[in-house]
Structures are given as C-alpha cells and as structure tokens.
Amino acid sequence: MLVENTIHDQAWGTSGYNGLLSIKEEFDVDVYFKEEIQTQQEVNQSVEEFANKGVNLIFGHSSLYGKMFENISSAYPDIHFVYFNGGYQDSNLTSLNFNSHAMGFFGGMVAGKMTTTNQVGIIAAYEWQPEIEGFYEGVSYQNPDANVQMNFVNNWDDEERALQLFEQMNEKNVDVYYPAGDSFSVSIINKIEELDKYAIGFVSDQSNLNEQKVLTSTVQHVDKLYLNAAEKFNDGELTGGVFTYDFQDEVISLGKFSPDLPNDFVKELENEVDAYIETGLLPNER
Known part of the structure; x- marks a missing residue:
C-alpha cells in the first residue's frame, strides 16, 4: 500500500491501513506500506521495491x-x-470509487436537525468533494431556515489552516460542523468538544472522540473494500475498470448516533437510509 500522507490520521489513512491488516489476517500474506509517497518518482521506486519482494497486488x-x-x-x-x-483504468488497473453524495446528505440532515443557531459549517479539504454538495442539500432539506457556511483548506491535512477557518466560523455563531478532511477532522472535533458544539465525523466512525458531541459520522468502510478486492484477486476475478460503491454495497454507512439526538429523529433517519438503499433515491428526490 502506498499512502499519500500518513496512516495515523484516524480517518482515511488509518482506514486504509486497517484494510491492509485485514488482508494480512485473512490470507496469511506479507503486507507492506509506504507513507508520504506523492510523486511519480517515489511511486516508481516503491513499486520496483515491492516487485522485487514478489508483491503482486498494490493499493494506492x-x-x-x-x-x-x-x-x-x-x-x-x-x-x-x-x-x-x-x-x-487498464487491464491490471482498477479504480474503486465511493459514491459519497448520499452519506453527505444524511449527515447534513443530522446537522440541520441539531443546530440551534441555524448556522452550520463545512470545513472541507476541496470544493469538488461529492459529500459537500450532499451535506448542503441534506441541511437544506431538513432545515430550510439553516444557513450553511463553507470554507476549503485545499489540503487534506493542513490542521493549522483548518483551525483558522474553524475560529472564523465560531465567531459567526456556527454550532454544528462537518470537518471533511483527513488529519484536521480530529483537530476540529477536539476544539468542538472544548466549546460545547457539535460535529459530524468524517470517513471513520469518530464517535470514539466524543460520543456525545459527534452526532454521527459519514463512514466509508475502506477496509471492507480492501478485503473485497483482495478476495476477488485471490479468486482470479479482479478485473481492470472503474467501480462505484454506496450504502447498497454496505461499504458506506452512518456511524453511531449521539445520545443527544432525539430517538424519533434517529428512527426517521434510519427509515430514510433504508428507503435510499431500496430505491436509490434521496428524500429530496422522492
């Protein structure tokens, strides 16, 4: 496995590492990883090193x-x-894609429900992230009176910049945040805990950081996709191509719900997720 930044971010990188460990355990094989691999030269050197060790499946x-x-x-x-x-894509090149729009939508519904100031904040890595548009739509669907403020770090891991944006939003009375980035999601949730605000966790179930203040998380089960790909490869069934996964494939879900969420709303939300799995349509589309 090649990682752009680190496996210690408690989000995207950590999920990938857990996937690698699940392959090691399931198939009793040697696994290797390299962090901070960001250039073509670094990729070339790493792949050659892996090839010399007999590696025949590489995750980027x-x-x-x-x-x-x-x-x-x-x-x-x-x-x-x-x-x-x-x-x-190519005959020996496969892209695994998360359809993250819906997870963002349901996370947005939670934020729209729980804001008391009607000010919700998105601090994302990049503007193109599909979950951002989904989150915005989910807030608006659940609470048309809520205003969604959004800013972009333009980096997955720039904690300093993310915290600056957080302070700006905090001054504007934002009380529910969606920190949609890798390393900085943890930093922002820690600040939220100090200030008695709420957050929606990102990529992994971040309720372990604060089960009350993390209302839920938009979870991508990267480890499941790793194991699924390895199983197909082991059976000679992994083909080149571009493949997309969503709630229906059980690799995207919502995380644990905060005890602060009303029980009737949690049931309503779970029903909406079930309806999406069955129909492929979000509440605003139905």
Missing part, C-alpha cells in the same frame, strides 16, 4: 495514484494496481 490509497499507476502498469503485467476515486 488516493485518487493521486490513478495517473501514476497508469503510467507504469504496462511495465508490471504481473502486478494488479488498485486505487481510489478516479477514472483511470
């Missing part, structure tokens, strides 16, 4: 690796390359 834990893998995949016909959230 980011959309960053799609083009880089495409550039070298033909030189390694005995290795299958897998990466996330992109459009590049």
